[in-house]
Amino acid sequence: MTHRDDTSKLRELDRKHIWHPFTQMQDWRENDFLIIERGKGSYLYDTEGKKYLDGVSSLWVNVHGHRKKELDRAMKRQLGLVAHSTFLGLSNVPAIRLAEELVGIAPAGLNKVYYSDNGSTAVEIALKMAYQYWQHRGKKKNTFITFTNAYHGDTIGSVSVGGIDIFHQIFQPLLFPTHRTHSPYCYRCPLGKSHPGCRLDCLDQLDGLLREESEEIAAVILEPEVQGAAGMITQPEGFVRRVRDICDRHQTLLIFDEVATGFGRTGKMFASEHSGVSPDLLAVAKGITGGYLPLAATLVRDEIYEAFLGKYEENKAFFHGHTYTANPLACEVARENIRLLKEDHFLDQVADRACLLAEGLGRFQELTSVGQIRQRGLMAGIELVADKTTKEEIPSRDKAGIRVIRKARELGAILRPLGNAIVLMPPLSISRRELKKLLEIAFASIRAFERGDV
Ligand code: PMP
Numbered sequence: 001m002t003h004r005d006d007t008s009k010l011r012e013l014d015r016k017h018i019w020h021p022f023t024q025m026q027d028w029r030e031n032d033f034l035i036i037e038r039g040k041g042s043y044l045y046d047t048e049g050k051k052y053l054d055g056v057s058s059l060w061v062n063v064h065g066h067r068k069k070e071l072d073r074a075m076k077r078q079l080g081l082v083a084h085s086t087f088l089g090l091s092n093v094p095a096i097r098l099a100e101e102l103v104g105i106a107p108a109g110l111n112k113v114y115y116s117d118n119g120s121t122a123v124e125i126a127l128k129m130a131y132q133y134w135q136h137r138g139k140k141k142n143t144f145i146t147f148t149n150a151y152h153g154d155t156i157g158s159v160s161v162g163g164i165d166i167f168h169q170i171f172q173p174l175l176f177p178t179h180r181t182h183s184p185y186c187y188r189c190p191l192g193k194s195h196p197g198c199r200l201d202c203l204d205q206l207d208g209l210l211r212e213e214s215e216e217i218a219a220v221i222l223e224p225e226v227q228g229a230a231g232m233i234t235q236p237e238g239f240v241r242r243v244r245d246i247c248d249r250h251q252t253l254l255i256f257d258e259v260a261t262g263f264g265r266t267g268k269m270f271a272s273e274h275s276g277v278s279p280d281l282l283a284v285a286k287g288i289t290g291g292y293l294p295l296a297a298t299l300v301r302d303e304i305y306e307a308f309l310g311k312y313e314e315n316k317a318f319f320h321g322h323t324y325t326a327n328p329l330a331c332e333v334a335r336e337n338i339r340l341l342k343e344d345h346f347l348d349q350v351a352d353r354a355c356l357l358a359e360g361l362g363r364f365q366e367l368t369s370v371g372q373i374r375q376r377g378l379m380a381g382i383e384l385v386a387d388k389t390t391k392e393e394i395p396s397r398d399k400a401g402i403r404v405i406r407k408a409r410e411l412g413a414i415l416r417p418l419g420n421a422i423v424l425m426p427p428l429s430i431s432r433r434e435l436k437k438l439l440e441i442a443f444a445s446i447r448a449f450e451r452g453d454v
Pocket of ligand 1: 119
């Protein structure tokens, strides 16, 4: 364990040299922060030896817990062979074997795997492929349809198809134009209608857009079932299927971004399975390596892949690749992660934990600041509001989410809010006892916020 003095020293060095992502560094410099030294199962340990439940799976990536024996072993095994070799002009053993696995578990029809190393680039690749696919078919389709509240990553292309203004507005002049349509945020219905009884009228806009603009639309991009970064906004039953039907009717490609929802997170291997729908292109990352190493993939239908075939001099190849594409260490860990995910009991266990989470969250309704609770599998968002009846939002200067997670930290859990939504997204392997504890901490933290105790 690192000595207390060393922790102060490390904090000092961090403040001196590091710029953290999505962080107001002025606040960061004024407050003490945790420095993580190790992890085990559902827990992370800081440099002072204090342990915390990893309530957001280290930003939604952890599947089997930290230091999972089998994953450690897979990585060491591969280290004994080679850590990295390029995928440009060469192949490697783990990447080939992993591709077979990925195709085996992916929604039907996605037979080709294009590797990259984070969710944003998996999305960029899907966008560029969709665009180039139409070029090869002799059609100039220059734009995409995106949904309000969508989040697809932070690179300029993925920001262009994003729909969260607080993240994206500032970059507006740099982005390529898209058509944006309503997503079904039923708690705050974009059409001003009240739930229940949703007839998915917001999809009429998508249909209308495609009717008018399909000549120029390369693809529609959607996070199926849950818009994660927007605060875990869940979609009503039938929505994903209707989107697929509309795309089919207008012969438009459909891209699913399952960066957050893939690999068991919603209780199925992929969220697309809930509606039995396959996209034409699928972006995955995060949970692919069980939270061990950066790896991502874009899976596509054969028809898309085949459109890129041609003579060398025709220049039809897909010109995109990263230095660490298909890193063998990451691919080998991913293979082992999937093997464990496919074990008989694993997704049943996730279903059991998801029920326990739903039961536990029921009690949160009695809290005066809880507006809506949204959940799919082991991803949940608790939206805090200033007034339950009017759904009035809490102003950002009140830092509601930040105050709640500060309290949670004191009580032994690491959470990370999305604005005023408190996210619970534990490792899929979390035990019943740990999940109950996480729920207790989240409940107590929101109550402390309501009482002004934090
Ligand atoms: N798509 C979705 C749905 C995401 O949730 C995220 C990250 N939270 C991304 C893309 C971007 O992934 P990355 O941070 O690995 O670039």
